[in-house]
Amino acid sequence: MIKIRTKLLIYFATLLLIMVAVSLMLYQNNKNAVSEYDDNFRRFLLLNEITQTTNAIYDKLTLYIIEDSPELLKEYTKNRESLIQLQKQLEDLKPYSNNIIQIKNYENMISSLLEQSDLTVLSFESGDIDLYYDNLFETELISTFIHETTLMLINEELTDYHQFYESMVEKQRITNYMGIAIIFASFIISTLFAVWFSTGITRSISTLNTAAHEISKGNFEGKDVQVSSKDELWFLSKTFNEMKRNVRQLVDEIQENSRLNQALKEMELKSLQNQINPHFLFNTLNAILKTSYIEGAERTGQLISSISTLLRYNLGNLNKTMLLNEEVEIVKEYFYIQKSRFGDRISFEINHENIDLSIPIPCLTLQPIVENAFVHGIEELEEGAKISLEIYQQEDHLIVDICDNGVGMDERTRLSLLKNEHKKMGTHQKGEGHSTGIGMQNVRRRLEIFYQKVDVMDIISSPGEGTIIRLKLPIHFKEAKDD
Amino acid sequence: MQRRMSVSLFIIGFVTLLSLGIFISSSFLKTLNINEKLTQLVAKELPTYHFVLIGEEADNDYWRLVEKGAKEAENYFDVHVEYKGPKRSNIKEHLKLIDMAVASKVDGIITQALTEEEFVPAINRAIESGIPVVTIDTDAPSSDRVAYIGTDNYYSGLLAGKALIEDTEGEVSVGIITGNFNSEHQQLRVQGFKDMIKDIERIKVVAVEESNISRLEAEQKAYQLLRTYEEINAFYGTSALDGIGIVAAKNKVNVNDLYIIAFDTLDETIKLLEGNEIHAVVVQKPFEMGFKSVEVLMESFIYQPKSIVNHTETKIIRKADLPDLETEMHLIRE
Numbered sequence: 001m002i003k004i005r006t007k008l009l010i011y012f013a014t015l016l017l018i019m020v021a022v023s024l025m026l027y028q029n030n031k032n033a034v035s036e037y038d039d040n041f042r043r044f045l046l047l048n049e050i051t052q053t054t055n056a057i058y059d060k061l062t063l064y065i066i067e068d069s070p071e072l073l074k075e076y077t078k079n080r081e082s083l084i085q086l087q088k089q090l091e092d093l094k095p096y097s098n099n100i101i102q103i104k105n106y107e108n109m110i111s112s113l114l115e116q117s118d119l120t121v122l123s124f125e126s127g128d129i130d131l132y133y134d135n136l137f138e139t140e141l142i143s144t145f146i147h148e149t150t151l152m153l154i155n156e157e158l159t160d161y162h163q164f165y166e167s168m169v170e171k172q173r174i175t176n177y178m179g180i181a182i183i184f185a186s187f188i189i190s191t192l193f194a195v196w197f198s199t200g201i202t203r204s205i206s207t208l209n210t211a212a213h214e215i216s217k218g219n220f221e222g223k224d225v226q227v228s229s230k231d232e233l234w235f236l237s238k239t240f241n242e243m244k245r246n247v248r249q250l251v252d253e254i255q256e257n258s259r260l261n262q263a264l265k266e267m268e269l270k271s272l273q274n275q276i277n278p279h280f281l282f283n284t285l286n287a288i289l290k291t292s293y294i295e296g297a298e299r300t301g302q303l304i305s306s307i308s309t310l311l312r313y314n315l316g317n318l319n320k321t322m323l324l325n326e327e328v329e330i331v332k333e334y335f336y337i338q339k340s341r342f343g344d345r346i347s348f349e350i351n352h353e354n355i356d357l358s359i360p361i362p363c364l365t366l367q368p369i370v371e372n373a374f375v376h377g378i379e380e381l382e383e384g385a386k387i388s389l390e391i392y393q394q395e396d397h398l399i400v401d402i403c404d405n406g407v408g409m410d411e412r413t414r415l416s417l418l419k420n421e422h423k424k425m426g427t428h429q430k431g432e433g434h435s436t437g438i439g440m441q442n443v444r445r446r447l448e449i450f451y452q453k454v455d456v457m458d459i460i461s462s463p464g465e466g467t468i469i470r471l472k473l474p475i476h477f478k479e480a481k482d483d
Numbered sequence: 484m485q486r487r488m489s490v491s492l493f494i495i496g497f498v499t500l501l502s503l504g505i506f507i508s509s510s511f512l513k514t515l516n517i518n519e520k521l522t523q524l525v526a527k528e529l530p531t532y533h534f535v536l537i538g539e540e541a542d543n544d545y546w547r548l549v550e551k552g553a554k555e556a557e558n559y560f561d562v563h564v565e566y567k568g569p570k571r572s573n574i575k576e577h578l579k580l581i582d583m584a585v586a587s588k589v590d591g592i593i594t595q596a597l598t599e600e601e602f603v604p605a606i607n608r609a610i611e612s613g614i615p616v617v618t619i620d621t622d623a624p625s626s627d628r629v630a631y632i633g634t635d636n637y638y639s640g641l642l643a644g645k646a647l648i649e650d651t652e653g654e655v656s657v658g659i660i661t662g663n664f665n666s667e668h669q670q671l672r673v674q675g676f677k678d679m680i681k682d683i684e685r686i687k688v689v690a691v692e693e694s695n696i697s698r699l700e701a702e703q704k705a706y707q708l709l710r711t712y713e714e715i716n717a718f719y720g721t722s723a724l725d726g727i728g729i730v731a732a733k734n735k736v737n738v739n740d741l742y743i744i745a746f747d748t749l750d751e752t753i754k755l756l757e758g759n760e761i762h763a764v765v766v767q768k769p770f771e772m773g774f775k776s777v778e779v780l781m782e783s784f785i786y787q788p789k790s791i792v793n794h795t796e797t798k799i800i801r802k803a804d805l806p807d808l809e810t811e812m813h814l815i816r817e
Contacts, residue, residue: 100529101529101533101563101565104529104533105565105583105587105589106587108586108587108588108589109583109586109587109588111588112585112586112587112588113586141582141586142586145579145582145583145586148583149583167517167520170517171514171517171518174510174513174514174517175510175514177506177510178506178507178510178514181503181506181507181510182503182507184503185499185500185503185504185507188496188499188500188503189496189500191496192492192493192496192497195489195492195493196489196493199489
């Protein structure tokens with residue numbers, strides 16, 4: 001992750017670097033140009049100085065010969081020394097000149113002058129008037145040659161310098177344009193970068209903004225916020241997305257809980273609807289039971305006892321968790337009553353080969369299903385109707401099959417029973433429900449909520465083939481939520 | 484909308500950047516070029532020897548050819564030839580250049596010796612200082628020069644006279660324009676000519692004038708001669724520009740039937756020869772002279788030249804000989 005701060009720092013540093021480089025380049029270029037001008041100018045000064053010194057040598061020599069004073073000789077020697085120095089400097093001038101041959105001539109002329117003037121001094125000191133006069137004349141001649149050559153050299157150098165100057169001016173001009181172009185280019189680069197950078201930030205912020213607005217309106221379904229750059233904004237949007245997901249999950253959970261509560265309340269209401277003063281009914285049944293025993297009607301007594309058990313179970317707390325064997329007992333009681341009603345028209349069967357049936361199950365689960373099978377499946381059959389309850393173990397589940405050989409159901413009905421239709425629940429089932437009136441869907445929902453899993457119930461059926469309602473109960477289920 | 488705007492902004496920016504980049508790199512290359520040009524001013528190593536060639540006149544076509552020959556010799560010998568000469572033909576100036584060359588301690592001097600009287604001391608001074616001198620074009624036989632390279636000027640005068648005799652019939656009055664009365668070689672050319680025709684009755688020299696080896700003066704003198712001596716029907720110009728000057732004067736006076744002999748194969752002279760304005764040209768070999776002088780001077784460092792006087796070829800050409808000359812000149816220019 002590159003921080004925005006780092007990005008900005010790099011950006012400014014680069015910009016600064018370019019600017020400094022450009023100004024350095026221009027500065028260096030200027031400096032070079034000035035030094036080259038300087039070097040060139042120095043040549044002219046050198047040439048000028050050489051003629052001056054040459055003239056001085058000749059003047060001093062003439063004066064010395066006329067006046068013969070050691071002072072003048074000293075001055076002459078001094079000038080001579082400086083001319084030798086200047087002659088040496090000419091050597092530096094050579095490599096940069098087009099007039100190398102002239103400079104060589106020039107050097108040699110200076111040497112000739114020095115030789116000739118020395119000869120003059122020598123012959124003067126030896127007193128040979130003819131000789132020193134000749135030599136002095138010769139010296140003068142050479143000094144005029146030097147003077148002329150100087151003029152010519154300066155002329156030539158000026159011609160060269162003109163060319164050099166033109167090139168330098170051209171170079172200077174190009175370099176200046178180049179500098180301006182570089183500055184302009186870096187300006188464009190920095191502008192583009194700034195635009196790119198700021199749109200990167202603002203785009204991320206505006207998408208975050210929109211997403212936050214959606215959430216504040218209660219819409220948690222929107223897409224995640226995507227930020228392409230890997231900076232603080234990326235981190236911010238990542239956490240924002242996480243937060244949104246968490247909130248959505250929480251809301252879902254709350255909705256689920258309220259749905260469960262609604263289902264329970266509905267069931268309670270239904271059972272209340274179905275009890276017409278149940279305690280009065282219950283007491284009356286007990287009185288009838290006693291009377292039947294007194295009168296010796298044992299079968300009647302048995303029936304009344306069954307119905308009383310069923311009634312008591314129904315009147316119990318619906319929120320209570322029961323064990324599977326208790327539920328099976330209730331189903332047995334129910335079977336007994338129905339058996340006595342229909343006699344041989346119907347047969348009941350319960351098979352649970354030595355399985356431990358003490359697993360938790362919500363109250364009133366099996367009986368409504370059995371009742372349903374009875375009412376919808378086989379009530380209309382004239383004979384041979386059969387309802388069986390098969391319990392067996394399959395891996396870590398207890399399978400409870402409630403089978404009937406009745407009319408069965410078509411696929412649409414089957415799917416509608418397995419599908420969650422919260423709103424229809426209750427109203428739609430009301431008419432079709434029987435004594436307890438608790439619909440299949442209600443049972444399924446309760447099982448699902450109770451076991452916290454979805455595929456608790458399955459229905460195997462087709463029209464005319466009977467129906468198997470299959471419950472898959474986890475064996476190792478520990479009751480999680482106990483109110 | 485905003486997206487499209489920013490995309491187009493980026494495209495424009497990119498294109499501008501690209502063009503700026505191209506501009507910057509091309510300018511950079513240009514500055515590099517200039518730098519290279521500036522450093523190219525650095526001269527190469529000088530050859531071991533340094534000769535000075537002093538011509539009669541610096542910017543003269545004939546002397547330029549001599550220079551070309553000498554420069555050509557640079558390719559064969561370890562030598563640098565510096566060409567010098569007075570702006571206008573001037574003996575004092577010429578002598579000064581010799582003295583300057585001596586003061587410059589050059590390794591050899593190639594000079595024209597216009598007059599014996601003035602040039603011998605200067606040449607001898609140089610020899611005394613240990614600098615070998617070769618005379619070219621015009622000799623100073625009484626000097627201590629190492630050698631002479633050039634035309635046999637007397638012989639070239641003879642050739643001119645012979646051409647005149649061959650090409651003309653009847654009475655002929657000749658006007659002579661010569662470069663300089665003081666110059667040895669000009670005198671020899673006139674002398675040779677005069678000696679050739681002295682036994683021919685029908686040919687006589689009417690007048691001799693000097694042109695100072697200037698085209699304008701040559702024209703002026705020829706004009707005066709044509710005015711003064713109406714009988715002149717032939718001209719002989721002994722220095723390179725005289726022939727051209729004579730033709731110009733002839734055209735002014737409107738005289739036809741003028742037989743003209745010129746000296747040296749300057750481009751203009753050749754053109755006039757082609758146009759039948761000039762009838763014969765005495766050809767010298769300036770290129771060969773230049774080359775040979777350097778060669779002899781180089782040899783003189785090792786041994787005394789076999790012959791002190793080295794005559795280069797000289798001949799007469801007429802219009803018919805032009806093709807041969809063309810090829811020869813072409814070879815020189817190559």
